Amino acid sequence: MLLAWLRRLHPGNFRGRLTLWFGLLSLTTLLIVGLYVGRIASLELAEFGGRTLHISARSAADLLASNLSERDREIRLLRESLVFANGDLHNPEIGRMLTVRQQTHDEYAWIGVVDLHGTVLQAPKDLLVGNKIGHWPWYQAALKGPYTGDVHEAQLLAEQFPQRAAKEPMRFIDFAAPILDAQGRVRGVLGAQAHWDWVIDMAEAATTQNATQRQLEMLIADVNGNILYPFHHTGSLQLPKPVQPDKPYEILRWNDDRDYLTSIAEVQAKTSTPLGWRIVLRQPLDDAVRPLRTLHRELEIFGLVVAFVFAFIAYRLATRVSQPIEQLARAVRDVERRDRLPVYPDEHKQINEIRQLSASIQSMTGALLRHEKELKTLNASLEQQVHERTEALSIANQELERLATVDGLTGVHNRRHFDARIKEAFQLLGRSERGFGLLLLDIDHFKSINDRHGHQAGDEVLRRLGQLLTQSTRVTDFVARYGGEEFVVLLPECTDPNEGSAVAEKIRAAVAATDFPEVGQVTASVGLSLARKDDASAEAVVTRADQALYEAKAQGRNRVVAR
Structure with missing residues (x-):
């Protein structure tokens, strides 16, 4: 049929x-x-899969850059404290200060003061005190200026901590800065070593959502393309050179002879020593297609x-x-x-x-x-x-753009957005001589508020302060949270010190007159600085404002000091 x-x-x-x-x-x-x-x-x-991959990589890179920059700046600012510049480096107060810093930031495995002979003088729990570490690379580099070191192993320090993985050595990254006296001469080194696990946890927190279902793998590569994380790829896997560097994602052939949908995001950390790290997200091409x-x-x-x-x-x-x-x-x-x-x-x-x-x-x-x-x-x-x-x-x-520019707690702009705005204002100063002013303010005795009333009450104080700053400034002024309990106010086209002082005094008085829930009266100290034509960078304006803030604290707090 x-x-x-x-x-x-x-x-x-x-x-x-x-x-x-x-x-x-x-x-x-x-x-x-x-x-x-x-x-x-x-x-x-x-297109959707590639851009989703790039958004995750960019988020992880920005988070990592922000935290690395904060730690680097913290060490540089801490060494400028008067107790380091003029006091005895054996002073127990220094040890207590370092202990508080380590307790505040548990990412620090070790933080201490080293004299010019390479001997550790101060450290929390006397860890490594008395040891000679003058041959350590970060100490040698810090004698010449602030330094941020790449990831490395540290056998002496690793012996003091439990092993995270049986086949993976403990690794650390370094932050260090020279301690200078009043004449600018080096009298010691302030150094800190942070856990490499802290870096890994930040990167994984920003990239692990749905990563298992999509077979995504997160890697951290150094400036030469060597894989720093995960450790089992270190020495065997190499980051391939992108064919189209400007494209947020592309299909690359890795040296394991497999094709991956790959997105690379540079960690743009503003550290004393450029690290050149990159966050890499890759997905096997078979899974992607x-x-x-x-x-x-x-x-x-x-x-x-x-x-x-x-x-x-x-x-x-x-x-x-x-x-x-x-x-x-x-x-x-x-x-x-x-x-x-x-x-x-x-x-x-x-x-x-x-x-x-x-x-x-x-x-x-x-x-x-x-x-x-x-x-x-x-x-x-x-x-x-x-x-x-x-x-x-x-x-x-x-939503990502909003989260990238707004502080989640206070609702005002964040540090990253402020850095971009002050850079624009400084460039405008160079082109058109339109100056600007900067207020840097800090809540007095904020740690005591947290200790006495709890961190939730402290967070409410920060939120209320953000509202007060927005209400007490002009529409054209730029309010941002600088870090912790510190806030900044950028005053465009402010060239008169009296005008800047008036704004600062208005803010100080508003804070002092406000009754904060559960806390009551709170005061704030304010540092004022005006941009100058001879400033080398916007950082110089921030530094003067920071110094003015320290002077306001030293003069008794709840006051405005201009420099």
């Missing part, structure tokens, strides 16, 4: 040609439409099934149309052979078959149109999904 059916489909007869034509036409149409829809969906899915391959396979199967159905329908129609024609051909052959009387097709049947053929063609055309409509509906549904995902990505980008 099958052989008989195949003989009927011989391409030389009308029935076979009609069946093949309709089958090939439907298959070609479906393949073209399917490839077009699949290509659009593939491009949109690949698996949804696309599934979509293509489903479209191909769908096209083949529909083509088979169309071919079967075409065969049935061709059979009904070809019967009178075949009967007529047999009649012609009978006439030619003259061996028997020809039997012609019944005229009534012939007209009826033509009418049926017309109805069948209309039915087939209707089926094609319905199927085309179904494909258009499928295409519209896919485009709607792509639009919704694009819109969701846009909303996520906006």
